[in-house]
Amino acid sequence: MTKSLSGSALHKTKLKTRMILTLGLLGAFQTILIGGFAGYYLSNSLYDEIAQRALMVAKTVAAAPATISGIQSRDITGLNQLATHLADTNEALFIVIGDREAIRLAHPVEAKIGLSMADDDGDDGHEALVNGSAYVGRAKGNLGESMRGKAPVRVPDTGEIVGIVSVGYSLAQVDTTIRRYNFVLYGVVGVMLLATIVAAIVISERFKRAIFGLEPEEIARLFREREATLQSVREGIIAVNREGIITTANRAAHETLNLPPDKPLAGTPLLDILPESSLMSVLETGQPDFDREIWLRGRQMVVNRLPVRQGDDIIGVVASFRLSNELDQVSRRLTRIQQYADTLRSQTHEYSNKLHTIAGLIQIGANDEALSLIGSEVSDHQALLHLLLEAVPDPVIAGCLLGKYNRAREMGLNLDIDPDSQMSDIPESLPRNQLVSVLGNLIDNALEATRQHTGEGGRVKLSMTDLGEELIFEVEDQGPGVPEEAQRKIFERGVSSKGEDHGIGLHLVQQFLNRWGGSITVENLNEGGSRFTLYLPKQPEERTSL
Structure with missing residues (x-):
């Protein structure tokens, strides 16, 4: 019952309203879908960019001779100065340097020096210290949530792993950047959505004008009435387009021309039915021809020929013909x-x-x-x-x-x-x-x-x-x-x-x-x-x- 009422209400809605709702919702769906995908892709891209940056800085710091020599000599003061300087230079949240046992030798918080790196995020650097692989990870430590890149510190000559470097970039900065980008993105999405609604209104207005302000139901009714009227007229009626193809023919046309009633004329070239027809000359001259008496297929008839215009262009011709008048x-x-x-x-x-x-x-x-x-x-x-x-x-x-x-x-x-x-x-x-x-x-x-x-x-x-x-x-x-x-x-x-x-x-x-x-x-x-x-x-x- 509810479904029936809903369908009835929709049926009674004006075509313009339906078009605005349909086009607006479709535009909104497409815009939101594209905007969501763009936001998601942007976030992932920024996170990936930060991760790769953290990993690159970690590898660079790990390969620095000062880092290698500082770990080997356990120069905590020198390593902290180096880490602070490089963190400022690369705009990193922190740079932490640890030894072979993942004990911190350099850390922004002095109290953390000498403690295990696993205290912050539970990661003791096993992947870098044991497997010798550089990797990235996302963790929340004492300095907040960050994207971290970790790389092993190797002795150039022997390749021996003597320590680990961890470089972190604050995700709060990334989130701020994402929010800024999203604000612009969603602003554009909103403008696009508004433009879609305006376009839907303009299109519906022009469409309504093109169909003379009629509703689909009215067009369907007029079409049925036109078909009934066309078939009830006693005069034969044939309409052709500018290529000479028959587009409309009523029942009386079949009877008057002695054609089989089940033979469709629509889509048939006029000259195939009436080889000597001069109907196409009206397309060239644009002049109507009224009450011309002719002999057609053995019968005397009266023919009227009228061009069909669209603006200044002639798009077809309609001919009506009947047996000689009474x-x-x-x-x-x-x-x-x-x-x-x-x-x-x-x-x-x-x-x-x-x-x-x-x-x-x-x-x-x-x-x-x-x-x-x-x-x-x-x-x-x-x-x-x-x-x-x-x-x-x-x-x-x-x-x-x-x-x-x-x-x-x-x-x-x-x-x-x-x-x-x-x-x-x-x-x-x-x-x-x-x-x-x-x-x-x-x-x-x-x-x-x-x-x-x-x-x-x-x-x-x-x-x-x-x-x-x-x-x-x-x-x-x-x-x-x-x-x-x-x-x-x-x-x-x-x-x-x-x-x-x-x-x-x-x-x-x-x-x-x-x-x-x-x-x-x-x-x-x-x-x-x-x-x-x-x-x-x-x-x-x-x-x-x-």
């Missing part, structure tokens, strides 16, 4: 419905007029004229039907042309279909409903332009051919023509000479051509009017760009 889809449906309605209305209106005329002729007894009118009507339609059956076996396209023929008759115009036309080799992959929509838009525009310019009696000509590798449709009208500066703009959405709420038909024509790799040309005729020529490849090459 307006385009509704526009296509409405266009087809309008065409079907116009066809039915034209046929109904025309035949109604013809029936009324025939009925009137019968009523007034003009039977021959009625029969002639019936025969003419039947003959015209039989000729048109025969032409369409021969030239256009596809019933959908033939039905569209028959409806436009009747529509022209209703408008007081003539739709002349070139008797040499041939349109039988239409690929199965070409959607008939879209082809009918495109062809119907061109004919409707030609009829409207002709009626406005010439009135009744005007003619619109249609010729078709499927020879070669392309399907070619030519539609000629007797309208005012299309100015050269307007010939490219008329395919843009909303551009029309009919005023507002128009400009959709030719835009849909252009979108269809963009998908199937086709083209259209516009030219003005010498005798007046214009000619629209539509080229559709039998083997369409879909254009892909993201």
